Amino acid sequence: MSKADHRRRWIREEGAEKSRASFPELFFDLVFVFALVQLSHTLASDFTSATAGEAALLILAIWWVWINTTWVTNLLNTEREAVRHMLFILMFAGILMAIALPEAFGEHAMAFAAIYAAMQIGRSIFTAYAFFGADRQSAVAFMRISIWMVATSLLWIFGALADFEGRVVLWGLAIAVEYAVPLIRYWVPWLGAAPKETLSLAGEHMAERCALFVIICLGETILTTGRNAVEHMGSDMTFAVFCSAFVSTVAMWWIYFHHGQEKAAEKAENTGTPEAVAHNLFTYGHLPIVDGIILTAVGEDFSLSHSEDRGEATHVAAIVGGPALFLLGNIWVKVSAGSRFPLSHIVGVCLLAGISVASFALPNYATSLCATIALLIAALWEYVALRRMSSAMQG
Structure with missing residues (x-):
């Protein structure tokens, strides 16, 4: 069996049961219980207009990691070992990100930014690789997503290196771009925008x-x-x-x-x-x-x-x-x-x-x-x- 044929097995088949969440997905969700507890506890202990703004940005980031991972698990077969391993790696990174949440705008800024960026880039590249040789349009779509994730990751990293005001501006810009690019179908130079309805979603x-x-x-x-x-x-x-x-x-x-x-x-x-x-x-x-x-x-x-x-x-x-x-x-x-x-x-x-x-x-x-x-x-x-x-x- 060629590598391309092996990767095809990572993709959910059209006729497969796609409506039910798998156990690996439910296991992955447990990380976000911890993240949400961390976030709500931090907000309750010091709720000001400044901390509310910081929390809003962090909620946007947590949701973006989770919903983008959900799109991927909608397309890939989580019963395959390679896809499961990807989810387990994301789980471990997610726990570390949740630990960094209370001080994400303080001394743990670089840890939070680096882990967030690694999760977004790593997941997108893995999915592009999974589709490579099996579904060219989907592979190119995730290549576009990976390019945008690399670009916004620079904003996250530079924001972690900046002072507090600069961090708020750069991280706010990063999350705004990430939420906006799906609306322009991840347009990038030379590749253009992704065709409408490229992905086979359930x-x-x-x-x-x-x-x-x-x-x-x-x-x-x-x-x-x-x-x-x-x-x-x-x-x-x-x-x-x-x-x-x-x-x-x-x-x-x-x-x-x-x-x-x-x-x-x-x-x-x-x-x-x-x-x-x-x-x-x-x-x-x-x-x-x-x-x-x-x-x-x-x-x-x-x-x-x-x-x-x-x-x-x-x-x-x-x-x-x-x-x-x-x-x-x-x-x-x-x-x-x-x-x-x-x-x-x-x-x-x-x-x-x-x-x-x-x-x-x-x-x-x-x-x-x-x-x-x-x-x-x-x-x-x-x-x-x-x-x-x-x-x-x-x-």
């Missing part, structure tokens, strides 16, 4: 992988809330706030999984333009959902550790802003998936806006309870509306 698999990442984020929220509840059990409001936090997490699960995730999977699987739909629904569409869950976890931390405080803009931004961002992300995904416009989510966002105004006169625990009620109203409204619509169609 939409249902992408939908499931993103749904699993949402579960990871929700699970991280429960873990963080439970840990903080133990630390602040002496407070009179701890149990009530903990119950509120748990209910809000369940409400977010319901809002995402009851209707939206299924419609996104159907849209991605049945479309004639899987790449464009995958970018809209998953690469970009799920980002505010993930950000909103992480920010909600930070807000629940504040509700437990600073339950009696009031008027803190940073606390309000997390307690109210997290659920609002989550609802806005769900609006994006559900509208893109072809669902009816979720008026319930707009009502939830409007309620949260009103809560944010009133929150400056309320203690954090009360603001958190109100935010949970807003999420519950959005979830119940959508549930009742969908039941009525289903009954009307059956009738």
Whole structure:
């Protein structure tokens, strides 16, 4: 067997079952539980406008590593040893990157930048090599991606060498470029832009992988809330706030999984333009959902550790802003998936806006309870509306 024929076995076959996540992929996701715990803990311990900006950039970086790896595992057969080994190497690098996260803008800047760059470049080159001799268009597509990853990696490395202000500028530019180049189909000189719909994607698999990442984020929220509840059990409001936090997490699960995730999977699987739909629904569409869950976890931390405080803009931004961002992300995904416009989510966002105004006169625990009620109203409204619509169609 030639090397090219051997590499063809690394690629998912057209007729293979592609809709289910494999065990190596689930194993890989465990790294990001640790990364998200690191990030939310860092935010909760020092939440200012500066640290919020730093965390936003780091969340963008973590998501970009994960979603690009998901695209690769959608195309390659993770049951093959070479692909598994690639995932295990990425796992180890991801753990090191997560360790560096709390000081990514400090003394661990170079470690974070170097590991991030190595993960992005290494994965892209490996995938290009896997397709070489088997699928020329896909191989060239990942060559384009590799070129862009090398270019932005220079910005990450130079940013790590710069002072703090320069680091923010260079890293911000790097992540902005990385998020923008898929929109121009990874255009590079001489090679041009990648043809539309080059890659043979499995939409249902992408939908499931993103749904699993949402579960990871929700699970991280429960873990963080439970840990903080133990630390602040002496407070009179701890149990009530903990119950509120748990209910809000369940409400977010319901809002995402009851209707939206299924419609996104159907849209991605049945479309004639899987790449464009995958970018809209998953690469970009799920980002505010993930950000909103992480920010909600930070807000629940504040509700437990600073339950009696009031008027803190940073606390309000997390307690109210997290659920609002989550609802806005769900609006994006559900509208893109072809669902009816979720008026319930707009009502939830409007309620949260009103809560944010009133929150400056309320203690954090009360603001958190109100935010949970807003999420519950959005979830119940959508549930009742969908039941009525289903009954009307059956009738």
